[in-house]
Amino acid sequence: MSDTEPAAPRGDTTTLAPRWSVTPPVAYGASAAVLLAGLALVTSHPAFALLALPLFLTVALGVDRRPRRGAPVIATTRLTPDRDGSGVGYEIAFSLPDSVEGVAVLLVAADDHEHRFAVDRSSAARLRGTIPITHSGPQEIIAVHYSLLGAAGDALTTPDEGPSSARLIPAPRLRMASLPMPHRVVGITGAHGSATPGDGGEFRDVALFAPGDRLRRIDWKATARRAQRPGELYVRRSFATADAIVVLVIDDRDEVGADVTRWAGAKGSVTTSTSLDLAREAASSLASAYLAAGDRVGLRDLAGTARSVEPGGGSRHLDRLQSTIATTAPTGEPVRSVRTPLVPASSLVVVLSTFLDEQAATMAVTWASTGHRVIAVDVLPEPSLEHATREEQTAFRLLMLERTDRLDGMTASGVERVRWQSADGGAVPAVQLRMLSRPRRYR
CATH class of the missing domain: 3.40.50 (Rossmann fold)
Known part of the structure; x- marks a missing residue:
């Protein structure tokens, strides 16, 4: 990464080993096969057994193709800065085992808004969106829950809790052209006039030069008009500026x-x-x-x-x-x-x-x-x-x-x-x- 490129936002990650189970159609097929086999035994009609046989084969293939608990699923969420005031951007990335075909996602956004959607394997590698923000202050921006779908749709996982990302949302700032001031400003220096003698403020008076006065404060015109003895100098005095x-x-x-x-x-x-x-x-x-x-x-x-x-x-x-x-x-x-x-x-x-x-x-x-x-x-x-x-x-x-x-x-x-x-x-x-x-x- 070059020095001019912005650093990637820090992500929140969870790593979980999925718990697989067969899909409802496979489970229903197993129940139907058992029922038909039971009817064949009770009624002594082989037709029921013949009907149950393909169902048993389908169930066996579904159970055999069910992914085994092994490779973990890595889910990562990242938040991106709000640059245009539309909301906080997010990015979700899933690192999936080869046996996964799709992902069902429950996205809980700020203000408890829920979004449900399903994506295929390639789309799950990078999901992007924007979360509108109503409130300022500390808050959870996004929380992810997901379930996986196996190849050929024969197996799925129980819902797992994915990562959540929080952020401190700063309050918006309004422009203020004029501001009220306190009754008295007492700072050493600033942009406001005060009643304290000093440099930098409005004109106060003309007075005789005294120890501590700066030479650049000498008013030569006032000295020429008002000096009565040799060596008398007059300086212009002003009020100091102060901050509130x-x-x-x-x-x-x-x-x-x-x-x-x-x-x-x-x-x-x-x-x-x-x-x-x-x-x-x-x-x-x-x-x-x-x-x-x-x-x-x-x-x-x-x-x-x-x-x-x-x-x-x-x-x-x-x-x-x-x-x-x-x-x-x-x-x-x-x-x-x-x-x-x-x-x-x-x-x-x-x-x-x-x-x-x-x-x-x-x-x-x-x-x-x-x-x-x-x-x-x-x-x-x-x-x-x-x-x-x-x-x-x-x-x-x-x-x-x-x-x-x-x-x-x-x-x-x-x-x-x-x-x-x-x-x-x-x-x-x-x-x-x-x-x-x-x-x-x-x-």
């Missing part, structure tokens, strides 16, 4: 979809985006946009796990953030954290939650009361009551009333709100963030 500190707080204690009837924890696949899908997308988009602007971004979670990432900048830090965000998943039963996660002073705190309970809202109000600028990103999918009973609809309305009061209380406490998945006609997230990014006066 942004802390993303993901509420990953639970995960809900659009179907209200599944909020109680019903099992099964969810074919639409969930609250954590939206939270990963929002966190990934915001982290990428803020780091591209030269700011520092950190990550906290409300589940009490050790997935916190301290604020930092640069492309390597972005990779670490994206990997951590992609691995965010519910930890089982929602837990209550007794301690509010610590965030650096003068940070912009972005809380991503469904706000279906008090914990995330209480922490957001706490951060706002201590001087942080807090933005609450609502990641609850647009609810669907299509399959809900009357009792479930009533419970949903009560829950939404409590949630509305909670959101209104947050707004009254100074927390700003953004809905990541808005209803029809609502402002998209980028537009809402642009409205919150209007120039603010720094303290």
